[in-house]
Amino acid sequence: MLRLKSLAVAATALACAGMSPALAQDVTLRVHHFLPAPAPVPKNFITPWAEKVMAESNGRIKVEVFPAMQLGGTPPSLYDQARDGVVDIVWTLPGYTPGRFPGTEAFELPFMAGKAEPTSQAFWDFYEKYLTDEFKDVHPIAVHVHGPGLLHVKGEGVTKLEDMNGLKLRGPTRQTNALLGALGATPVGMPVPAMPEALSKGVIDGTVVPWEVTTPLKVAELVNSHTDFEGSRGLYTATFIFAMNKAKYDSLPADLKAVIDANSGREVSKWVGRVMDEGDLPGIAAAEKAGNTIRKLPPEEVDRWKAAAEPVVAAWVEEVSGKGYDGAAMVEDARALITKYAGE
Known part of the structure; x- marks a missing residue:
């Protein structure tokens, strides 16, 4: 009886604060990648992206970044770590698993790509037209390329x-x-x-x-x-993906999904492309x-x-x-x- 009363009080308090119990959910997202933390993409994209998501969620999303394969495995295993929920988000190259993502290779063909910022925007549009099935096992946040190789x-x-x-x-x-x-x-x-x-x-x-x-x-x-x-x-050039575990994304309440959505897509792909160029x-x-x-x-x-x-x-x-x-x-x-x- 006391437990039911406590739950009722908690729910009333949340309602008074303008939040439902579902919307009060806090989430921790673990991001895993293969480069040292001072490298341009971790320093100037992944960490700022994490900080932006945490700020825009009013601290209800906590993002922990683990560079240099600190959570184990090898760079070619990162995509499956995101797919399987071993971690929540990864940054990796589809090309680290040869032949698995053939559609992405269109952008890796000889003398195809130029500067990373415009090419990454093009790659997002290309992903939406051709590659959604290739990446159906994860929730892509951004896709991009590096500068001219x-x-x-x-x-x-x-x-x-x-x-x-x-x-x-x-x-x-x-x-x-x-x-x-x-x-x-x-x-x-x-x-x-x-x-x-x-x-x-x-x-x-x-x-x-x-x-x-x-x-x-x-x-x-x-x-x-x-x-x-x-x-x-x-x-x-080589193609990259910044992707989230699909079940983790689907489990988020609507307002926190909206935060992730606002920090996904062509503009985010453009951002990391620009970081590549500046790097x-x-x-x-x-x-x-x-x-x-x-x-x-x-x-x-x-x-x-x-x-x-x-x-x-x-x-x-x-x-x-x-x-x-x-x-x-x-x-x-x-x-x-x-x-x-x-x-x-």
Whole structure:
């Protein structure tokens, strides 16, 4: 009887405060990712996003961020950690599980993507049109890409297409590795946290990453040269997803769902894309400070690379079309969306 009376008093107090018991629910969300906390995306996107969500929920959502795989597992396991409810939110690369998310690879094709901010907005629109089924097991908050990818190589590095022959280069995704192979290199797939040790031990001769990630991983200290490409499109990019456990999202009361919704979508994808672009600048500065060679291949040489890479695009279109996608339309739409947001 006393227990029933206490519950009635509590419910009355909540009603007087303008809240129902359901709306008074407090929630803790654990975010897991693979980079060190000072890296640009954790520092300038994930942590500010968490702080924004906590403030807009009036403290009823608490967000705890765990960098550098502190909750266990490996980077390729992050997506399943979110899917299975091991954690609540992850930031990861679909490409860490090759072949599992074929539709995302349209944005990872050679010379497809430009700057991360416009390309990430394009990728959100592309996700809404083509990829909702691929990511049906989670609740996507944002999808995005990094800035234009380039080569970071020991020694004299790469000045022309022929210099790629025989180089052992780390690649992040299936399509990037296919590209490296088509260009004459030997691709070595590995998550980015393993890259510095592989470089220092000579397991690889170089790597493809955006400038943004070279700073936290001190890549400029491990290579001697950096090869970029003239034009508005980079050699490659990788796709990323910031995603929540579906059951956790569905369990939220309506007002807290609204907070998550207000911090999801194209504008949030644009935000993290901008962080990626801004993160490129310290990487360039670190390479200059180290005295490394930084070069951009001229347009006529870039055209040779594009021609060598074209079979990678054709192979992808054929492969995904065999899985029920319209690969040609996806490539056309990806290019058109990127052009739309890039304004070029």
